[in-house]
Amino acid sequence: MEVKARAPGKIILAGEHAVVHGSTAVAAAIDLYTYVTLRLPLQSAENNDKLTLHLKDIGLEFSWSLARIKEAISYESRNLCRSTPASCSEETLKSIAILVEEQNIPEAKIWLSSGVSTFLWLYTSIIGFNPATVIITSELPYGSGLGSSAAFSVALTAALLTSSNPNKTRGDGWSSLDETNLELLNKWAFEGEKIIHGKPSGIDNTVSAYGNMIKFCSGEITRLQSNMPLRMLITNTRVGRNTKALVTGVSERAARHPNAMSSVFNAVDSISKELAAIIQSKDTISFTEKEESIKELMEMNQGLLQSMGVSHNSIETVIQTTTKHKLASKLTGAGGGGCVLTLLPTGTVADKVVEELKSSGFQCFTASIGGNGAQICV
Amino acid sequence: MEVKARAPGKIILAGEHAVVHGSTAVAAAIDLYTYVTLRLPLQSAENNDKLTLHLKDIGLEFSWSLARIKEAISYESRNLCRSTPASCSEETLKSIAILVEEQNIPEAKIWLSSGVSTFLWLYTSIIGFNPATVIITSELPYGSGLGSSAAFSVALTAALLTSSNPNKTRGDGWSSLDETNLELLNKWAFEGEKIIHGKPSGIDNTVSAYGNMIKFCSGEITRLQSNMPLRMLITNTRVGRNTKALVTGVSERAARHPNAMSSVFNAVDSISKELAAIIQSKDTISFTEKEESIKELMEMNQGLLQSMGVSHNSIETVIQTTTKHKLASKLTGAGGGGCVLTLLPTGTVADKVVEELKSSGFQCFTASIGGNGAQICV
Numbered sequence: 001m002e003v004k005a006r007a008p009g010k011i012i013l014a015g016e017h018a019v020v021h022g023s024t025a026v027a028a029a030i031d032l033y034t035y036v037t038l039r040l041p042l043q044s045a046e047n048n049d050k051l052t053l054h055l056k057d058i059g060l061e062f063s064w065s066l067a068r069i070k071e072a073i074s075y076e077s078r079n080l081c082r083s084t085p086a087s088c089s090e091e092t093l094k095s096i097a098i099l100v101e102e103q104n105i106p107e108a109k110i111w112l113s114s115g116v117s118t119f120l121w122l123y124t125s126i127i128g129f130n131p132a133t134v135i136i137t138s139e140l141p142y143g144s145g146l147g148s149s150a151a152f153s154v155a156l157t158a159a160l161l162t163s164s165n166p167n168k169t170r171g172d173g174w175s176s177l178d179e180t181n182l183e184l185l186n187k188w189a190f191e192g193e194k195i196i197h198g199k200p201s202g203i204d205n206t207v208s209a210y211g212n213m214i215k216f217c218s219g220e221i222t223r224l225q226s227n228m229p230l231r232m233l234i235t236n237t238r239v240g241r242n243t244k245a246l247v248t249g250v251s252e253r254a255a256r257h258p259n260a261m262s263s264v265f266n267a268v269d270s271i272s273k274e275l276a277a278i279i280q281s282k283d284t285i286s287f288t289e290k291e292e293s294i295k296e297l298m299e300m301n302q303g304l305l306q307s308m309g310v311s312h313n314s315i316e317t318v319i320q321t322t323t324k325h326k327l328a329s330k331l332t333g334a335g336g337g338g339c340v341l342t343l344l345p346t347g348t349v350a351d352k353v354v355e356e357l358k359s360s361g362f363q364c365f366t367a368s369i370g371g372n373g374a375q376i377c378v
Numbered sequence: 379m380e381v382k383a384r385a386p387g388k389i390i391l392a393g394e395h396a397v398v399h400g401s402t403a404v405a406a407a408i409d410l411y412t413y414v415t416l417r418l419p420l421q422s423a424e425n426n427d428k429l430t431l432h433l434k435d436i437g438l439e440f441s442w443s444l445a446r447i448k449e450a451i452s453y454e455s456r457n458l459c460r461s462t463p464a465s466c467s468e469e470t471l472k473s474i475a476i477l478v479e480e481q482n483i484p485e486a487k488i489w490l491s492s493g494v495s496t497f498l499w500l501y502t503s504i505i506g507f508n509p510a511t512v513i514i515t516s517e518l519p520y521g522s523g524l525g526s527s528a529a530f531s532v533a534l535t536a537a538l539l540t541s542s543n544p545n546k547t548r549g550d551g552w553s554s555l556d557e558t559n560l561e562l563l564n565k566w567a568f569e570g571e572k573i574i575h576g577k578p579s580g581i582d583n584t585v586s587a588y589g590n591m592i593k594f595c596s597g598e599i600t601r602l603q604s605n606m607p608l609r610m611l612i613t614n615t616r617v618g619r620n621t622k623a624l625v626t627g628v629s630e631r632a633a634r635h636p637n638a639m640s641s642v643f644n645a646v647d648s649i650s651k652e653l654a655a656i657i658q659s660k661d662t663i664s665f666t667e668k669e670e671s672i673k674e675l676m677e678m679n680q681g682l683l684q685s686m687g688v689s690h691n692s693i694e695t696v697i698q699t700t701t702k703h704k705l706a707s708k709l710t711g712a713g714g715g716g717c718v719l720t721l722l723p724t725g726t727v728a729d730k731v732v733e734e735l736k737s738s739g740f741q742c743f744t745a746s747i748g749g750n751g752a753q754i755c756v
Contacts, residue, residue: 253674257652260678263645267685270638296631300638300685307645307681309674313698320691320698 001040003163004377006033006174007154009140010147010207011232011332011341011369014275014301017250017308018268019201019216021261026224026272026279027203028213030234030367034138034151038159041131048131053119055112056137062103062116066129072099073124082164085187088121088195096120111143118153118192126160126188134159141363144236145333150204153192157185158374174375176211185209185374211373215276217269226279226370228290231344233327233354236363237314239337246336250308261308268304271297279370291345295328298343302330310335317360318342325353379418381541382755384411384552385532387518388525388585389610389710389719389747392653392679395628395686396646397579397594399639404602404650404657405581406591408612408745412516412529416537419509430511431497433490440481440494444507450477451502460542463565466499466573474498489521496531496570504538504566512537519741522614523711528582531570535563536752552753554589563587563752589751593654595647604657604748606668609722611705611732614741615692617715624714628686639686646682649675657748669723673706676721680708688713695738696720703731 008029015025041048052063072095088096100116119134134156140148161181177185186209193200203216206223213224254261275297278290302319305311315331318340322329329342344350344366354364386407393403419426430441450473466474474495483490497512512534518526539559555563564587571578581594584601591602632639653675656668680697683689693709696718700707707720722728722744732742 253678256671256674257648257678259648260645260652260675263641263648264678264682267638267641267645270635270641274635274638293634296634296687297638299687300631300635300642303681303683303685303689304642305681306684307678309677311681313701316694316698316701320694323691323694 001163003038003159004035005038005155005158005162005374006035006377007151007158007208007374008033008211008372009151010204011234011339011367012145012203013213013332013341013369014297015216015268015272016331016333016335017247017305017310018265020247020250021254021265022218023265023269024215024217024272024276025203026213026215026276027207028226028230028369029207029211029371029373030146030232030369031371032139032146032365032367034136034140034148034155036152036155036159037135038163039133039135040163041133050131051123052133053116054133054135056135058109058112060105060109060112064099066131069099069120069124070129072096073120082126082161083184085184085191086125087191092121093117093195114196115149115152118149118195119156121195122153122156122160122188122192126157127164139365141236143240144238145338146234147204147208149196150189150193150200150208153189153196154185154205154208154374157188157192158376161185161188162376162378174372174377176372176375182209182374207373209374211371213276213279213370215272224276224280227282228279228287230279230294230369231346231348232367232369233322233342233344233350234332234365234367235318235340235342235357236365237312237318237337237340238361238363239312239314241312241334241336241338243334246310246334250310253309264304264307268301271301271304287346291343295343295345298330298341299328305331305335312336315340318357318362321356321360322353327353379541381416381537382413383416383533383536383540383752384413385529385536385586385752386411386589386750387529388582389612389717389745390523390581391591391710391719391747392675393594393646393650394709394711394713395625395683395688396643398625398628399632399643400596401643401647402593402595402650402654403581404591404593404654405585406604406608406747407585407589407749407751408524408610408747409749410517410524410743410745412514412518412526412533414530414533414537415513416541417511417513418541419511426509428509429501431494432511432513434513434515436487436490438483438487438490442477444509447477447498447502448507450474451498460504460539461562463562463569464503465569470499471495471573492574493527493530496527496573497534499573500531500534500538500566500570504535505542517743519614521618522616523716524612525582525586527574528567528571528578528586531567531574532563532583532586532752535566535570536754539563539566540754540756552750552755554750554753560587560752585751587752589749591654591657591748593650602654602658605660606657606665608657608672608747609724609726610745610747611700611720611722611728612710612743612745613696613718613720613735614743615690615696615715615718616739616741617690617692619690619712619714619716621712624688624712628688631687642682642685646679649679649682665724669721673721673723676708676719677706683709683713690714693718696735696740699734699738700731705731
């Protein structure tokens with residue numbers, strides 16, 4: 001039996017960093033996906049005592065005998081139930097970490113460890129100790145703020161839940177999950193994210209699971225119904241950054257200049273709310289006008305992010321380049337490098353700007369915003 | 379008899395644009411001057427029926443016979459009194475404009491016309507119809523937001539008032555004017571500024587007259603006593619801009635996004651107030667700490683100016699270049715080109731960054747901030 005699942009990455013349209021200080025943020029799914037193929041061998045097949053994880057893009061394969069997994073993870077002590085997502089206990093995480101260490105992940109890819117731990121936790125929690133081969137491919141760059149880890153957790157969980165639910169109806173091509181399954185999926189994916197990120201906001205997995213857009217404020221996530229298609233150019237500066245240090249930097253600046261920074265955060269809050277309203281609006285203002293507003297709000301948000309101190313010369317280079325082509329850009333996510341969004345209004349031909357950006361050493365993607373969430377193909 | 383006067387240019391340290399919307403701004407004098415030499419010929423000398431204006435840097439000289447001036451400007455209708463500065467009436471301005479037109483200013487320098495009108499108004503109002511040669515030189519680039527027109531009006535007025543006041547004590551070298559004369563000087567210079575700018579804020583002439591720094595909010599100017607020397611690199615992008623269009627652009631953005639923009643203006647207000655407090659502070663926090671704060675506030679202000687939409691690719695290039703050298707910058711004045719300030723903390727050797735900026739085609743000045751106002755040398 002083979003199940004395929006996919007889940008999208010995300011962008012922060014407005015509100016990153018300020019969200020930590022109580023402002024509203026808006027995030028959206030992008031049509032760049034992580035794909036999971038889950039192959040459950042027949043009872044009679046060879047290799048039916050193994051669990052294999054194949055990270056195809058990276059060219060790495062990890063494999064465990066089920067006996068070794070059973071030995072390492074104290075199955076009995078876990079109150080396993082696929083329908084009630086649970087956090088991975090400290091003790092279990094330690095056992096899983098040993099299983100991961102045994103795979104001798106190359107030093108340069110050591111950041112994969114927590115993702116492999118997430119894999120083992122979600123797999124054994126939902127499927128138990130059954131043999132399988134799980135193949136991962138992704139259109140999302142890793143660690144650049146596009147929610148690749150959440151897309152991985154969501155797509156994996158979607159595949160796992162579908163394979164263990166024989167009642168799931170089967171159709172042609174990609175199909176979405178129903179609300180009940182999405183809720184369950186999202187909760188499990190959040191548990192997976194916790195292993196990777198410690199204290200994730202839940203934004204990334206929620207966007208990846210449900211798709212479309214969300215508004216996020218003070219821990220509360222509201223799903224938005226977008227009424228306009230949006231296309232963005234996503235430029236990966238390839239500059240790595242330390243998200244935690246950037247978040248701390250903003251907090252320290254806020255402590256040093258409380259009045260100014262609280263106004264900055266208020267400005268961002270207004271921008272996010274206005275953006276959410278425009279996106280959901282069904283009223284008569286023209287599509288072009290909406291795009292103009294979004295463009296302006298993105299430019300404003302970028303200025304405010306700069307005043308928080310989280311921009312970077314690589315980001316400014318992208319902005320300068322897109323400005324020359326009369327396009328508005330803002331960093332997305334943590335800043336300090338990472339990815340930059342550029343709105344591509346209807347009819348924009350982005351070839352020239354993309355060429356210029358690539359010649360500066362950047363990686364470019366064109367993506368539609370606010371599309372599908374997790375989907376399966378059985 | 380020869381009188382020399384000089385008056386400094388200014389920079390806006392914080393608050394440009396937001397000041398139009400009720401925020402506080404801080405401006406400071408810089409040690410780049412406009413110099414005026416006023417030569418009053420002896421009664422017996424030749425050429426004692428002429429008024430000559432020599433703009434030495436530009437290589438232009440304008441000359442009027444006193445008879446022609448008397449004929450054009452209806453002296454009798456003016457209630458002339460050098461001690462009560464008056465506005466140039468519409469009618470007189472028209473007469474002066476004819477005198478200026480007769481000089482056939484080259485098309486490329488036509489922007490000089492209003493400055494020449496100011497000259498004729500201030501000269502005839504303060505000195506009357508007496509022969510003289512007035513020589514102007516300036517260290518300030520024209521029309522780039524460094525207050526060159528105010529420095530011209532202030533220096534000219536200082537020379538005129540001094541020459542017509544025989545009681546003025548004479549000393550060696552440059553000496554400042556007393557408070558009474560400064561007040562009179564500032565009022566006349568403001569009248570001159572009105573001819574050039576229509577509705578000037580009064581910031582430029584006040585800073586140029588009094589020197590040091592000022593705080594400006596809702597039309598009220600407060601003189602500040604700086605307690606720290608500050609050095610700035612001033613980079614002229616040489617990109618001309620339309621100040622009025624930039625101001626209008628910000629107002630339109632504020633009308634489209636009232637909530638966000640009012641928070642942006644509030645943030646700027648807090649920054650200006652904090653900056654003014656640091657500069658005046660006599661308390662024990664170290665000089666380095668003060669410089670660090672100013673650096674951060676400048677970076678924040680620049681982000682906010684960007685969110686108002688008044689930055690420019692040339693400005694961003696300057697910022698990127700100085701950022702590489704770990705220096706903070708902000709545009710000063712109207713933006714959209716013009717000049718950029720870069721704080722040079724104590725001990726900074728700016729040679730390399732200056733070299734890099736010059737190689738990008740920019741013009742660089744190093745200036746001390748908050749120094750002398752108008753001075754005379756008799």
